[in-house]
Amino acid sequence: MSQEAKSSACLALADGSVFFGSAFGASGEVTGEVVFNTSMTGYGEILTDPSYCGQIVTMTYPLIGNYGINFEDVESKGPRLRAFVVRELCRAPSNFRSELSLDDYLRKAGIIGLEGIDTRSLVRRLRSQGAVTGVLSTIDLDPQSLIAKAQAAPSIVGQDLVQEVMPAASFSWTEKLGNFATLAPQDSQPTRYHVVAIDYGMKWNILRHLTQVGCRVTVVPGTSTAAEILALQPDGVFLSNGPGDPEPLTYAIRTIRELLGKLPIFGICLGHQLLGLAAGARTYKLKFGHRGANQPVMNLRNSKVEITSQNHGFAIDALTLPANIEVTHRNLNDQTIEGMRLTDQPAFSVQYHPEAAAGPHDSAYLFEEFCSLMDLSAGKSKA
Numbered sequence: 001m002s003q004e005a006k007s008s009a010c011l012a013l014a015d016g017s018v019f020f021g022s023a024f025g026a027s028g029e030v031t032g033e034v035v036f037n038t039s040m041t042g043y044g045e046i047l048t049d050p051s052y053c054g055q056i057v058t059m060t061y062p063l064i065g066n067y068g069i070n071f072e073d074v075e076s077k078g079p080r081l082r083a084f085v086v087r088e089l090c091r092a093p094s095n096f097r098s099e100l101s102l103d104d105y106l107r108k109a110g111i112i113g114l115e116g117i118d119t120r121s122l123v124r125r126l127r128s129q130g131a132v133t134g135v136l137s138t139i140d141l142d143p144q145s146l147i148a149k150a151q152a153a154p155s156i157v158g159q160d161l162v163q164e165v166m167p168a169a170s171f172s173w174t175e176k177l178g179n180f181a182t183l184a185p186q187d188s189q190p191t192r193y194h195v196v197a198i199d200y201g202m203k204w205n206i207l208r209h210l211t212q213v214g215c216r217v218t219v220v221p222g223t224s225t226a227a228e229i230l231a232l233q234p235d236g237v238f239l240s241n242g243p244g245d246p247e248p249l250t251y252a253i254r255t256i257r258e259l260l261g262k263l264p265i266f267g268i269c270l271g272h273q274l275l276g277l278a279a280g281a282r283t284y285k286l287k288f289g290h291r292g293a294n295q296p297v298m299n300l301r302n303s304k305v306e307i308t309s310q311n312h313g314f315a316i317d318a319l320t321l322p323a324n325i326e327v328t329h330r331n332l333n334d335q336t337i338e339g340m341r342l343t344d345q346p347a348f349s350v351q352y353h354p355e356a357a358a359g360p361h362d363s364a365y366l367f368e369e370f371c372s373l374m375d376l377s378a379g380k381s382k383a
């Protein structure tokens with residue numbers, strides 16, 4: 001029997017390439033930008049990172065699912081990606097913390113999974129030709145039909161995907177880091193600051209880190225205005241990660257522009273890109289993005305190399321930086337901007353994920369740096 005004949009799912013890319021495999025999780029048909037993540041572990045955090053909304057995520061590590069799924073290591077209410085592609089699915093997880101298998105988890109969440117394809121071939125294609133739109137289907141296995149659907153589907157460029165994942169209303173966050181944190185949980189700081197976190201699709205471990213270093217956090221929807229945020233009387237504002245292209249998020253850029261200079265600002269990933277746009281820089285789309293847990297980043301202020309967790313397909317264009325933006329971190333793989341600060345206002349950001357979840361904890365110091373910025377601003381305002 002041919003590969004196609006025994007397949008139960010098909011992934012077709014807009015460039016005409018087709019991959020037949022076996023379906024797991026839910027059934028149906030989805031469209032999304034096909035990207036890859038090179039992390040060996042952390043699939044529970046990857047699945048629940050709202051930044052993957054609109055994307056079909058391929059894991060390069062060949063065996064996925066072997067430690068199951070638990071509901072402690074999640075970064076949002078549930079999976080937000082369009083579909084999940086792996087080489088080999090483990091259907092019999094072995095882990096005392098596992099609450100259900102990856103197959104059952106995705107089925108309950110309505111997410112389609114595809115296993116048994118040559119993920120190396122798919123990733124080599126994405127690396128050489130760039131991320132591309134794809135269609136994954138368990139109901140239409142006709143390659144030409146699926147290729148046509150992929151070619152007709154809208155690109156992720158220009159889409160506002162934040163509206164799909166941001167919270168409908170504000171809420172308070174109190175949970176600190178778990179027992180696996182490098183910041184000693186028992187030494188967590190007493191509450192020192194009130195931070196308003198603008199949620200564009202926020203990873204919960206960012207909130208756990210902010211709470212751990214002594215922040216009382218009010219989370220507000222990504223569409224909140226500067227007036228609504230200032231009315232909460234924060235000591236600082238945090239700009240979260242999130243999905244899609246930063247450029248069409250004009251409401252967010254306007255809010256940040258109105259907040260600049262009024263109080264300390266710290267941004268991560270999408271928040272970093274939005275801060276750059278608000279300050280006058282431009283963003284652009286990377287060929288295939290940075291998604292993994294071992295991206296080397298140089299901290300230009302102390303020349304230390306941080307191994308970082310990353311998930312982004314856009315970046316700030318170094319050729320468009322205004323005079324008041326200083327680059328503080330660079331990616332050692334491709335020299336792209338990984339961190340910046342404004343020289344004339346209390347605002348800084350990083351493109352990568354210092355909260356890890358999953359990945360290295362090298363960059364947790366940035367949450368303390370945000371507290372120092374709030375201390376500095378508080379000192380100035382009392383002076």
Ligand SMILES: NC(=O)CC[C@H](N)C(=O)O
Nearest residue numbers: 241242244269270313314
């Ligand atoms: N994790 C993020 O915040 C991603 C930012 C943006 N959506 C990008 O892909 O570059």
